[in-house]
Amino acid sequence: MTKKITGGQQLFAATLGARPEAITNALDILMPAKSFHTAVIIHTYAQEQTIAKSLNLLRPIMGHDYPTLNVEWRQIVTKQNTPLRDITNESSAEAYYKGIVDILQEYKDRDYTISLLVSGGRKAMSIYAAFAAVQVFTHADSVWVILSNDILHEIEGQFHVAPEYQKKQQLVQLPVVYGSRTGAENHVIVDTPEFGLLHGGKLRKEFFDKLTKSEMSIIDALEREPYIPNAQLAEKLVKSVSTIENQLRSIYTKVELVTQGKISLEHIASRNKRQLLLDILQRRKV
8 A cells, every 4th residue: 555645755766777785775874864755666677687686686675674665666668658678779768867857756746855876777877867866856855876895796685784894885975966957858957067066066055054944945845946936835835925025035135145255246236036046056157
């Protein structure tokens, strides 16, 4: 039976490849810090030999070792709605990328905060999965990769790492640069790394550190719908329009505080307060 979903739930998602142990190893590391409601395992054709073996190994482990998790298994399909076997050409690459985007977007639309483990498949699949996150994720979501000593790869079925091997693996968060959609299918403009990762990332962190929990709820909503009118924003957050306007004024004041001395007066004058806020949220050059 599917568990009831409420807003703001934590979701663990992972791509599946030849080493399903990576999924539980990462999940074990993340779970103490995150209260996951659902785990989603994303895979290609379930009858392909490697994937079939991984699924047969992983399914009973997920059911038995994580009884509180709602585990869902999602198979990527082609434009013709047939199971995707592998990335072998441009069409299959596009299908894989779009499949990841669609699955992640579905859970974002259900108000999940997602931790995505890029753990399986060819290197090209990992790249496409990471770029799919660029198109869908907000600051609250994260992308991870697990790095292990070779010895862990040699031990099949080690779904939970023994204490003596704990230091031989690391879970590393990837520095996602958030993009902005152009309107064209599967087309995202990604900000340059120097502003997206260094300048924009630092400015965002400084800004977020100044926000209250209530103000962050507005920021979360604006990241999903940047140009939503205040009246609709108030309706979504079950607040009055005047409350939204007061909180936005407070947010804009904090935008001015973090940008003071970092951007020119000409830049400030050329953008309204909402656009300057959106630029910071999207890690655009300000």
